[in-house]
Amino acid sequence: MALQFELLSTRASGARRARIHLPHQTVETPVFMPVGTQGTVKAVQQSTLETIGPNQIGAQIILGNTYHLYLRPGHELIARLGGLHKFISWPRAMLTDSGGFQVFSLSDLRKISDEGVRFRSHLDGSSHMFTPEHSMDVQIALGADICMAFDECTEYPADEARARESLRYTLAWAARSLSHFRANQHRVPWHTEILQSDGALATQSLFGIVQGGMYPHLRRESAERLLELEHEGSGFDGFAIGGLSVGEPRELTRQVIAETLPYLPKDKPRYVMGVGYPDEIVEYARMGVDMMDCVIPTRAARHGLLFTNAEATGVARMNIKNRQYAEDKNPPDPSCICPTCSRYSRAYLRHLAQTGEPLGGILNSIHNLHFYLTTMANLRAELESA
Template sequence: MSGFGFTISATDGKARTGVIDTPRGAIRTPAFMPVGTAGTVKAMLPESVRATGADILLGNTYHLMLRPTAERIDRLGGLHRFMNWERPILTDSGGFQVMSLSELRKMTEEGVTFRSHVDGSKHFLSPERSMEIQRLLGSDIVMCFDECPALPATEDRVAESMRLSMRWARRSKEAFGDRPGHALFGIQQGGVTRELREESAEALTGIGFDGYAVGGLAVGEGQEAMFGVLDYAPGMLPADKPRYLMGVGKPDDIVGAVQRGIDMMDCVLPSRSGRTGQLFTRRGVVNIKNARHADDPRPLDEHCSCPACRSYSRAYLHHVFRAGEIISSMLLTWHNLHYFQELMAGLRGAIAAGRLDAFVAEFHARRAEGDIEPL
């Protein structure tokens, strides 16, 4: 496909580092994609998100189709212009949100009819409509429309859902058509069952995509089960295409996924946690709302160069969080996104240098130390 490509520059075990090339810029892998659900990463300016080191953002088909609508965004020049982010954007298909958020949904072979969680209006989403919405948004990486059953589910239910998703994947590919410079990713399903994952991978590679996602994880199965699947699932997908683990995750999830051959991830965690006062640092998670920070003049993390750590004390961050000030969400979200992007840069460097095992050991050792002692 012209204008879209993937180059692996180094490997260390199953881990890879490289670059996804798009007409809107390069994406360094392994990549973490901040989530801009409704055309914004909450509490952040686009240039601030870029300053943290993000190469690509994720937009949400379901939310944007309901408000302000894909047709309106298209009339206004597409999602990049609309939200003032000129770099690559990946849009999800809307399938996961339809299953988890909408009311009174009815699913058939054709697609899903559902009522909006915003105003109760009735909508229909199918592989063809999902491709149309993502085309109107103008995203660089488009995801197939799929169904993601909530776990735990019976193996029969997971198998039935996976096969439906594979039929929808073929329809997504046909509806996507020929769009130079834009990529379409297929999504592997199959829950935690190896044979179903294998069947799904074979179906997807038979159709042929520009990249492949490992879907249906991080939906309540726990880290051990997720890593169990990631021990084999990425290896079932073409080695020369990007592999994207959807909806992950915590820093130790990310590190474990990269070790197992994943190239791309996304999660609301850094931004959502920032707004609730939960901060990710080299020494684990810090809850800024705790009283121990009220008189602490020290920075959150003395080794971090984000604005929250560079210019403000723990006491101040505690105060503005407790007072419900908007600057709290701004600073704490910036810190978390900065930490996540710094982690990705560290992983890329370690893979390139062939010292990933040492990097991972140090990562776990520092987190095990816990936060600095209270004053």
């Protein structure tokens, strides 16, 4: 049995309140998923991730990166150690991307063909080949609750001919990903360890990814073609909108999401990949997106940028490096109850940033992740109250 999607309520705007029942965790949506690229959400240990959210709920689901974990320490090693959950000591849900976006970012080091993508490692220049089948094998070995079909991320800007060619690869690779995944998903490291409530063995799930650049008709074609696989057997367990946050203006991101969502099934999870700032994830959730992820909260934290309640602080984004905070005894966000705001002052966080102390990035990351998780929890409560 793969995931079970329980739709609890829907608003006129399209916003949804739902639950995704996964082998390692039931995930309440809309949900923000912290990114743990190389088996760690940067600067934040797992025990903290479990408790920094509202009412100490913390992160329900985090991401792992197929490309990076394949290169180091290697998916086969991780499988021998019981899978990624055990390797990083994370008991809750996990999603792995396909490696497609990372390969996309290696534009000078890759060559695309119908077979897949040959690329050179950014670490040592060694040559590697990612095919849909290989991506599935790596993700099955890692053992995340949710895997992603291998796709080609279209750059921005891209003319229609380029976007269509990219979509051709993505659709062909999606069918191959699905076929290989279904034939081999029983090889997941924990396959015989986790039972569903009905006693059946739990297993991984696979999401298809809608591509098509910034062209509405290509996005529609992508979604419809992915849904056609439903009629050829067991289809995808959920759907993602990919190819965003690649340099396009925010309004165009919103437009693509709005134009694509109507073509995705209502009885399966909807995931927008790689977004965004706090106000953006709220906006997209109100449109009907169930799942989102982004590196922004921890990346911004390492550069001294804190997301705060503007009513309490006067700013939605606080650059703690600014001189005005040098003697400020106040917590970063007086309305926040995270471990950082409960104990430390703006002056101290500025001092840590000025001196380059690693603790600064840690404390900032804890606050930003708490802010994101609380933002989603508050939205879920709002959707429940209607």
